Amino acid sequence: MPAPQILTELEPDALAEALAGLGAKAFHARQIYAWLYRRGVADFAGMTDLSKELRARLERTFAIPTPAVTARHRSADGTVKFLLRLGDRREVESVFIPDTPAMTFCVSTQVGCAMRCGFCLTGRMGLLRNLTAGEIAAQVRVMAHDLRLADQRFNIVLMGMGEPLHNYDETMKALRMLAADCGLGVNPRRVTLSTVGVLPALERLATEPLMPNLAVSLHAATEELRDRLVPVSRKYGLADLIAACRRFPVARRERITFEYVLLRDVNDGVADARRLAALLHGIRSKVNLIPLNEAPGIPYRRPPDARVDRFARTLAERRVVVSVRKSRGRDIRAACGQLIVEGARQAPAQRAAALLDWSSRSSA
Ligand code: SAH
16 A cells, blocks of 8 residues: 555645546635644544545555643643644644734744754754654644634744754745635735744745744844854855845835844843944834743753843844833743643743743834
């Protein structure tokens, strides 16, 4: 018997084509997508508007791998962290955040990460493997169904484990599968892709017909410091990254988000803030300041609130749009401690919750 085709790796058109080979009709592909993504039904037996005979044929031809929820934790503020087990028993973490202010799913694009940023635990794991498009999309499918939110509007951020632009094709394919109107129909404008700035892939992203919002993990305003904190910057330097951002086609009324993890006495001084404001001058941007989430093994500290405030004020005085994470870290950290996974796997959830909980500051 031939190995089953993985149905969840097929975009609607490819699924329709594969079905045609079975003598089924194109509209059946749309029905299957609806069952899978809108209703969370991941077995043919449950797809009751398909004929018994067709279901039996599908059963023989396709597999519908679906990650299993191995841990789920709800924090007091409503954030829910999922540990999902993939077909090869590797695990990824995905997060639901209820109020950022929209409902948001934070998903991973790789198991581990090759970027090795100095303050990030995921980087310590190294890259174990890329996720497939089906596995990236499945995180949303599984969480939306688990929380009964598939019929609601929500945002997606690619801020879990991994570097999305280091797994470009599968990431973009996942966004197309999630955008399919026969499925969840998530408009790419509701998706934010966060990247350290893998330049060739960023240039490619600029040409995509379905383009997500862009968030760039900057963390430093000089080449020397960024080289130290974000090793990939040694290959794709800060000046080139900023030039690519200037060229990036930002939709009207949108801005590029620049993430900046604040590390005490490393990048959190007034001079750093001034340099950052100058660097971003003329770019339609907003800065998200993330006071470091401290963790054992991370050789940096979180700055005190007063320093965070001063940094934000320095930016705002220079008319940079800036926001800072609200302090609900304690609750999240407690929540994280209850997830029975090793530290490296906890990091993304804690980070995502931190990242997405912004209290906006108005610029002066
Ligand atoms: N690889 C992508 C997306 C995943 S990381 C990227 O780097 O953008 C999402 C964000 O979390 C990044 O801005 C990253 O720098 C930040 N981050 C990593 N470790 C952190 C920590 N310990 N505390 C706070 N933010 C962290």
